[in-house]
Amino acid sequence: MEVPMRVIIVGAGEVGRSIAGNLASSDDVIVIDRDERVVEELTYSHDVLAIHGDGTTIDTLREADIERADLVIACTDSDESNVVICGSARTATDAFTIARVRRRTLLETWEGSQGGFGVDFMVCTDLLTAQTIFRISGLPAAQDVDSFIGGLVQMAEFEIGADSPIADQTVREADRYDSLTFAAIFRGEDMLVAKGETVIRPGDYIVVIGSDDSVTDFADDITPSTAVDGDEIVIVGASEIGYQAAREFESHGYHPRLVEQDDDRARAVAADLPNTTVLKSDATDIEFLEREHINEADIVISSLGSDEKNLLVSLLARRLGVDRTVAVIENLEYAELFETVGVDVAVNPREETAEEVVRFTRTNRTEKVAMLEHDRAEVIEIEAKIDSEITGQRIQDSMADFPEGVVIGAISRGGELVTPRGTTVVKPSDHLVVFVDSNALDEVLEGI
């Protein structure tokens, strides 16, 4: 068992709570928030110590025993506060500090200053979200995509439509790929581990892990419509996220279109984005949409300031015949709802941030983490140690000792991808990509 870290989280918004919930079982977590009600509620809902106070002040940080902290995470909703929190913390401790910021300029300043502001690691929410949007757009129908082991392995979650060729097939029938593992299926409230005889039903969300190519092949096969080339990309709303997403697409050789209503903002982003066509209009204007042939777009990304507007744009795009809609949804509660009424993928900046921070804090144990279905399960990358319970054993033998809900999705051995089968023997220093039910996570981290 690892020695628990002492983690201080300042700001109990969605990001802070999500991180706290994730670390509470393995580490000593102290949460500081300015809202007394939130503190009270958190005391009983999470196994953490919640303290009421202003995290930018050294007094409050002292109350949280900052001197003994190993890690300080500043994730309030204000960029400035987060930077100040890290700075205050630095005066009292050598603990590692993480600041969450929204603005990329702050990140760039920090990167330029080599650890300025007393911040050791900075997570830029908007940039992360933009990167996620780009990753998702690359694959048709994918709900969530993450790459592991330097891009050798991909994990993707797909929704199975009624017209999908693998609907109503068993996993054994559907598995026609060399280096692809069917990890699990989310069906409503249930999570099923994919076994040979498991039947894939329409409406299921299926998680696959495998090589880059096989995941793309699989993605192409399960969607009957012609696959998206990603040529026609429309981004609605030049919010910071929209702007960053456009930049991401640009840097990967695409020429997206960006719709922005505000004249000044449109001009400003147009100046910064040479390969993007910036259109100044209201994206909910049907005439404009028709004029610009938005219906021919392969993907419409809505990143306007409000969740409701993003939903509206997505629904409009859908009605015009756009294949795929991605919406930025700030409110986590809405995300699921919006996905059911017609948004293909809802991207939540806060969830992305929490994921990134948790990933970072686990680096000594796991190398990479991806959370699925709002943290019902995780896909982690982990190195098999010589003395671990699974090393030197056949997978089918060692898996019997683990709880249900653990699937080894891929193995990287000396830079080569090994597709795990029941008879595969795990060797020391193999890198494993493992799908884990969140409830079984601690057991797995200990066991491997």
Add this chain to the structure above:
Amino acid sequence: MRPRHYLRVDWRAGLSLVGTLLAFLSIAFVVPIVVALVYGGDDLWVFVVSMVLTAGFGLALRRFDPEPSPGAREAFFVVAFTWLFAALFGAVPYLLAGNGTIAHPVNALFESMSGFTTTGATVMEDISFETHSRPIMMWRQLTQWLGGMGIIVLAVAILSQMAVGGAQLMKAEVPGPGISKLTPHIAETARVLWIAYAGFTVLLMVLLYTLHLLGFAPNMDLYNAVAHGFTTLPTGGFSPEARSIEAFSPVVQWLIIPFMFIAGVNFVLWWHVISGDPWAVLRDTEFRFYLGAVTVFSLLGTIFLFFDASLQTTETGQIGGNLERSLRYAAFQIASLTNSTGYANMDFDAWGNTAKALLLFVMFLGGSTGSTGGGIKILRWLVILKSLRREIFTTIHPDAVRPVRMNGKTLNEDAIRGIYAFTLLYLVLFFVGFLLLAADTSRATAFDPHTLDLLTASIATLGNIGPGFGVVGPMGGYNGFPMSSKLLMILYMWIGRLEIFPVLVLLTAAYWRS
């Protein structure tokens, strides 16, 4: 943790968790089993059977839901039923042993509930080893010790599965408004509380037995030292001696006074003291108020007793005019009744009216938040006093904005409102209890208690104090009441220990509806 969306209370998960806690609690029967083995196997089978029954029933309940994940709403259910079942199964040994008045099911439950809730009210007609075996008497003491710091706090400290939601359960169990976490993990906080609690218990046992070995306490043998250690720190009040602490020498009585006081203090503060911050207690407003109240009332009591020239009993001799005796009896009874312990070092029913009124008054105070004491609690009175002072101030200065502060921190108005609501409800229940007892006992012809006796019977059970005046006085008992009254008092002890709301919400339709 996967969220489960239940529209209704997930009673299956709740019962399953109650089962786990009950199975866990069955381990406690080891203590009377050991005592039985030491004393030649008296009633050994009684406890073995009780243990098997409790564990079996607990494990059976777990079948309702093998993997329970109870939420905030189920917490009330779990806590209330854990305590009810603990009392039910704690009564099994009394039934199986079949001796004396507690062989009757209602009496057995009364004695058991009185034990777990640390009330200390007894229906035993004959408290002696002639009627009841030593293991039975020790079990009676042990129930108080288990109930003192709380069954659920103990379970949270030991069972790892209680980490999630444990804080919610503890909130419903620990006396006072809310709990204070000391450490990030609730299990550690629970452990800290139990370590401080167990530490003081062992210390008292050792000191009592040392007094015996040194010859200062002839009848405080090992059995009695352990037995009284078990019931002092939880503010319990049971004693295997029919005449309670009066049976022991003045030295023992003096020693028990500070320990009763300790039991009424927030154990979080003791933890700070143990871990090297001795001034933590003195900085705490509630502690200072509690210390002040006990001191002032003890001195007042001393004056009342000292100047009551006629006060004497056959056991104590002349008290009036004797300073040591006046101080000892007054300080002991004030310390005992303020925080709901309920020990007696003399029959205080013999006191004059002024002194008795003082005792009745302190019965309404209670211990501190996070202590093992029952009652309304010092903190609540303190908040009420402070907010009343504010009311008066704002009457003079209508525009003044004055937050109510406690330990330097501002209390929010919702918390203050909650405290008023609790206190008012407590007083209403007290009067309703008095009324019901009066109506019920008037049916019984052979039993004729005074009005004051009934009044104290109501507060002594609701406040988990134990003895009152008259028939329910320290040397009397509750056996004379009709069975229906006893059932009411069982209910009162139960809701009193859990501070009313966790039980009361179960009685509302809204709790069970979606």
